[in-house]
Amino acid sequence: MKIKRMPKRQMHGGIIRKLRKQKSRNGILDFSASMNPFPPHVEWRPEDCDLGDYPDDTYSDLKEAIGSVYSRDPDEITVGNGSVELIRIFAQVMAPPGTTAFIERSTFGEYAQSVRLAGGSVTDNPHERVNIRYLCNPNNPTGTLLTKHVIVNLLDTCREEGSSLFLDEAFIDLSDPKESLVNHRDPDLFILRSLTKAFSVPGIRFGFGFGDPELIEAIELTRPPWTVNRYAEIYTIEAIRHIPDLEESRRKIAIERDFLTKSIRSIGLAPHSSSANYILIDAGMNSSDLTSALLNEGILVRDCRSFGLPESIRVAVRSHEENRILIEALSICAP
Template sequence: MVFARKHLLKIESYEAGRPISEIKCQLRLKEVIKLASNENPLGPSPKAIEAVRKALSSINRYPDSSGYYLRKKIAKVLSLEPSNIILGNGSDELIDIIIRAFVEDDENIITADLAFLEYKIVSFINNRNLITAPLKYFKFDLAAIKKKINPKTKLIFIANPNNPTGTYVTKYELEEFFRGLPENILVVLDEAYDAFIDVEDFPNSLNYIKKKNVLVLKTLSKSFGLAGLRIGYCLGLPELISSLEKVRQPFNVNSLAQEAAIAALDDKKFLRKTRSLILEGKKYLCQNLWELGIPYVSSVANFILIDVGRDGVSFFKEMLKFGVIVRNMRQYGLKNFIRVTIGTKKENIRFIKVLKKILKGNTPRL
């Protein structure tokens, strides 16, 4: 007897990066590093830690349901109005809220076939039809996405930069995409990794939220190191945001996350430090991959997709034996790839050392 609703039977749950404590215990290893979930290797913003400490004594109270002060803060930072902003329990939750608020039973959602997995999983959980378009040279191909549009299309997800590829669509490509796009189709620009961008032709998404049919997703998980608190937000015109508000649970963002985010948004020093660490680390990793002759996808995010030239799952397991957790790409259907998050200098050096050992066939038996 199966109790689950029928459409759930075809869904495979999201496979998250393996936690350090689990690998330490399972493989009896003392030192384990995690380069698997695109987290901030510097830890959380110090200003956020301080704010959480102060807020701890008030956790007997429900959080501020409207996120009044945090929305006000985000509005100030981005020169918007609080009515342009809705908060989420991570931007993950907002992906779900967006689908539930806007996509009818018989309508469809379009994204790339190799994009952030949550678009697919959450579409399926909500029993919505998902159409995918192939990437071109590991990049979102907006022309291919446009070709997939049919009269039942309601929503398009564009991860910019994309996860797991780290590639981005340029402002010119996005401009072209919006030209002639039917206005009854909502476009979500998911910018989880925008803090790491170092290219001139990246689009300024704030220019687009004046449109009737654009939403922008942001998160404090990566740039400010708040992944464990779960805090993201969505920007758009007030009429779109108010529809999302109807679907949101009243206390979706906890009070510690709200206080941490308010403080973190002022932590420019931490953001600068994070950015330069990631850019330097990326240079080091790419240089070494290049010298080793290992193909990788050029990334503007804080991770790199690497073609290890053999089964990525077993490569991932070999890395685990050395206490290095990366991400295997099985769920993404990328057989010979792993994805590595850029870590601290020490972590990056260790990753390259382990990579070299595995390539030489020196993996320990555990």
């Protein structure tokens, strides 16, 4: 059997369940996963989900619900089993062998992973002529938020060079939705969204995206059938109605983010300015050493080596009391 050469597996967070299986790790606070610490309450009953039939693979009711909130037609909407599935499928459709994608050096690693798995190549030179440009806004892990105006200008660049823009807005509902391009229709634009972060439901595994109907049709054709299970479908139809409630989440997150930033700076570390529900910290030491030390204090943070930042960690913004515990642990473990 001859298997094609594969890229190395991408490092991710999301290891808290594995750690909690260890008897000595039951009391861990998870600052590695950047979820909404103040999610809206969603009324739904998993036990009422009708599991005796296959889901409708066109997901017409689900797309109608999403479209009613974002003022988009169902044929402009695709859905998937988490946003990562849509990242992979977009690359299959748009990044075959012979194509090149621009991807920033310090951003979500699944973009490059997906392009390479599809056969395309990757560059981090912004001046190189490419077929696709990937942008995460706000960026993960830096928390940098670009304005809508800047991104529209980038779309103009894409149009001039004949490329497409993949815009990941997974965290924008917890940052500043006014900078979203969700209402911007352009044949060269694909927008990725997620419920995972905003509603703090990583176990549901649901992502969705907006694009030109021709692109959406290609993505839907490539997506394996029935990948969105009935639990995720029913939950999303209810949760999507609570998007306006996220304004209160953003207000509370901003207060705690400011507290964390000032506290981190006061103990001699260097937090990046963030517009999201997480903060990148330049630790001035090996990130793995700091991560291990914090874990011994019952705190799990995101080691940013996989982002190409070997002396940085990323911490989520959580409740005030939990944030105070993080600062105490950092005071003990930081150089």
